[in-house]
Amino acid sequence: MQSDKTAKAKLYVRYPLSSVLIYNGSTVLHYLLGGIGIALGYSFSSWAGYTFGVLYFLLSFLDMYVIMPLAVCPNCVYYRAKNSICISGLNILSKKIAKEGDPKNFPKRAEGLFCPNNLYMASLIVPILAMLPALFLNFSAALLLIFLGVVGLLLFRFFIIFPKLACLHCSAKHQCPQAGAMGVRDL
Numbered sequence: 577m578q579s580d581k582t583a584k585a586k587l588y589v590r591y592p593l594s595s596v597l598i599y600n601g602s603t604v605l606h607y608l609l610g611g612i613g614i615a616l617g618y619s620f621s622s623w624a625g626y627t628f629g630v631l632y633f634l635l636s637f638l639d640m641y642v643i644m645p646l647a648v649c650p651n652c653v654y655y656r657a658k659n660s661i662c663i664s665g666l667n668i669l670s671k672k673i674a675k676e677g678d679p680k681n682f683p684k685r686a687e688g689l690f691c692p693n694n695l696y697m698a699s700l701i702v703p704i705l706a707m708l709p710a711l712f713l714n715f716s717a718a719l720l721l722i723f724l725g726v727v728g729l730l731l732f733r734f735f736i737i738f739p740k741l742a743c744l745h746c747s748a749k750h751q752c753p754q755a756g757a758m759g760v761r762d763l
């Protein structure tokens with residue numbers, strides 16, 4: 577019998593619903609707060625804040641919930657595994673809107689400047705970078721709270737969601753570059 581120290585993390589074919597809800601809830605909240613923060617931060621302009629806030633939300637949402645299932649998920653093991661649900665649940669959407677890809681291409685998600693991985697990371701970091709100057713130009717307590725909320729969501733994703741909820745238990749972790757970068761493959 578394996579001791580607790582040598583026991584490996586369980587790999588999920590179907591993630592628990594709670595994990596899927598936490599993942600998607602924090603993702604949508606990040607985009608929403610980011611968009612509101614950009615709009616509020618640049619509200620001294622009659623058009624810039626609203627335009628860039630809405631644009632940020634729409635592009636981030638599109639990247640996560642349309643581009644990912646079209647470009648990344650068809651190559652993932654969760655697309656092929658029967659009765660599966662990945663951490664985002666996007667394998668189910670992908671099966672409805674995209675043709676099956678090639679698992680050999682899955683690591684390509686991290687190749688190139690505008691690869692899906694980099695776009696995904698940009699969608700999380702852009703609102704923080706955009707709100708920073710706005711905190712000096714147009715400070716308000718509400719903007720500071722939103723800024724801290726988005727930073728908190730980013731840290732929550734990096735230190736709890738990725739290593740403890742998502743990648744640690746992912747059946748694609750031996751092919752996925754992100755799991756390799758986080759060192760969860762052998763856990």
Ligand code: SF4
Nearest residue numbers: 742743746752754755
């Ligand atoms: S290892 Fe992490 S980033 Fe990679 S597919 Fe799995 S959950 Fe997604």
